[in-house]
Amino acid sequence: MARTELGAYLTARRALVTPAEANLTVTGYRRVSGLRREEVAILAGVSADYYVRLEQGRERAPSGQVLDALATALRLDEDGRLHLFRLAGIGPRVRAAAVADRVEPSLLSLMDAWPHNPAVVYNRAYDVLASNTIADALFHGWAHSRNLMHVVFTDPAARAFYRDWHGVARNSVAGFRLGHGAAPDDPRVRQVLGELLEQSPEFAELWDRHDARGKALERKDFEHRDVGPLTLTMQTFDVRAAPGQExxxxxxxxGSPSSEALALLGSLAATARRES
Incomplete structure (x- = not known):
């Protein structure tokens, strides 16, 4: 029987938990750095045979109690736990038809009222649905693509633009994986996934890790061709009026150099907009 997404996720997660992290005593030679299947089974309080069937896709309907135990054994955070439940068919999944790509006019007006704060709205496929003027300037007018995943993985300039490209790439894939788990049948999500798997070996490698993590408060370092280095704090909010949008x-x-650079970028963007 073919491996399920649930089985692949369990396999990937146990490979990232060391015996020391799980408070297990290690004796003798180990072929794997992570946990063995029987060790996960012991930690979760299930039989080794049952756990093997879960990974192999021969068991597809674990209970919520078993999933809770597995989440604890595999040291999953809240996003990872949510993803686990979704893959098991217990967490809510969204039909593709329910995913809205229209941005509320009131939200657009709010974004336009932030001349010094780049702001974007994107969907689960990471398509940028709306952006204010200074965000357009920050991302160079979206010359490469209005899909943030394509910007990170297929734009040759991305490695210079994102000063911590590897960190941005890992977080982007983890966020994309979480959205994919929420709406795996969304045709646009599936399209972007297929394109990236074909075009970017680095995306494919990160995708195989099965990291699933939503965006949180974080700092990003940019190197902008017009204003130089920028360190910006990024905050992410769910758009309640349109599930799937962020x-x-x-x-x-x-008072920081980044604040001055951002003000200069806003001034350049406003000038370009008046002249266009």
Whole structure:
């Protein structure tokens, strides 16, 4: 029987938990750095045979109690736990038809009222549905693509633009995986996934890790061709009126060189907009 997404996720997660992290005593030679199947079974309080069937796809309907135990054994955070439940068919999944790509006019007006704060709205496929003027300037007018996953993995300039490209790449794939788990039948999500698997070996390698993690408060370092280095704090908000959409807002620390660079970028963007 073919391996399921649930089985692949369990396999990938146990490979990332060391025996020391699980408070297990290690004796003798080990062929794997992570946990063995029987060790996960012991930690979760299930039989080794049952756990093997889960990984191999021969068991597809674990209970919520078993999933809770597995989440604890595999040291999953809240996003990882949510993803586990979704893969098992217990967490809510969204039909593709329910995913909205229209951005509310009131949200667009709010974004336009932030001349010094780059702001974008994107969907589960990471298509940018809306952006304000300074965000357009930050991302160079979206010359390569209006899909953030394509920007990270297929734009040759991305490695210079994102000063911590590897960190951005890992977080982007983890966020994309979480969205994919919520709406695996969304045709646009599936399209972007197929394109990236074909075009980017680095995306494919990160995808195989099965990291699933939503965006949180974080700092990003950019190298902008017009204003130089920028360190911006990024905050992400779910758009309640349109499930599947997220609003991302960037800001710089007051009085910092990044704040001055961002102000200059806003001035350049406003000038370009008046002249266009």
């Amino acid at each position: 609003l991302v807002v960037y800001h710089a620390e007051a």
